[in-house]
Amino acid sequence: MTEFISSQRGETKMLHEGYIYSKHRADRIKTIWRCEKYQSYDKCRSRAISLNSVEVEVVVLAEHNHDPNPTLCEKAKWMETLKKEAKNSTESTRKISLRLLAAAPESVLAHVPFLESMQKTVLRARKGRYKGTTSVCQIKPKMKMLAEQKYVEIKNEKLEDSE
Ligand SMILES: [Zn+2]
Known part of the structure; x- marks a missing residue:
């Protein structure tokens, strides 16, 4: 494909x-x-x-000197989605990061960056859009809680997997 x-x-x-x-x-x-x-x-x-x-x-045209890595391909697609969503949505940086994290394919989860670096990616993608006037929308406490809960669940699953 x-x-x-x-x-x-x-x-x-x-x-x-x-x-x-x-x-x-x-x-x-x-x-x-x-x-x-x-x-x-x-x-x-x-x-x-x-x-x-x-x-x-x-x-x-020429053979690679390394193995294929479908997970990296999935991750590349997922990172682009994150950046596009960051640019086109008015959600808070944290909310986008958490939402995309919750939606990441399982194979990608093991390779996703830390939340802080995801948030930096979101901010970078948004640069130029706000031109200095950073407006961060407040998200409803309940939504935030759910997203964070989901994130903690994913993190725990990951920890269990790696044992
Ligand atoms: Zn190659």
Whole structure:
């Protein structure tokens, strides 16, 4: 399965068979992708070409020097959802973070960042939207309690899993 996600900064990524690719260049017919790990310590040289036809066809040009990681793909999708929601919603930073955390796929939960760093991600995604006038909506105490309760439940489950 091939999926595409685009970040707030306009970068497009391709998720293909457990690997994440960054867009390198594109023309009318095709897009050339580089494995996201091309800049990492052990530089992966894998590239892929996707044909911009009705049905996306992907040709992988070189083998990866690492295993596929479908969980990282799921996480990438989930992080983009978080950022988009952060930008488009008026909920408080904390509420969005808790809500998305509660909605995260199980495989992603083991890899989600801490709540504080999620909140930073939300704030970063919102930068520029408020232009200095930060307005944080107050959430109803009951909603907040429920979301926090859910978060604690998830955290406890995670702790149990790792034992
Ligand atoms: Zn690779």
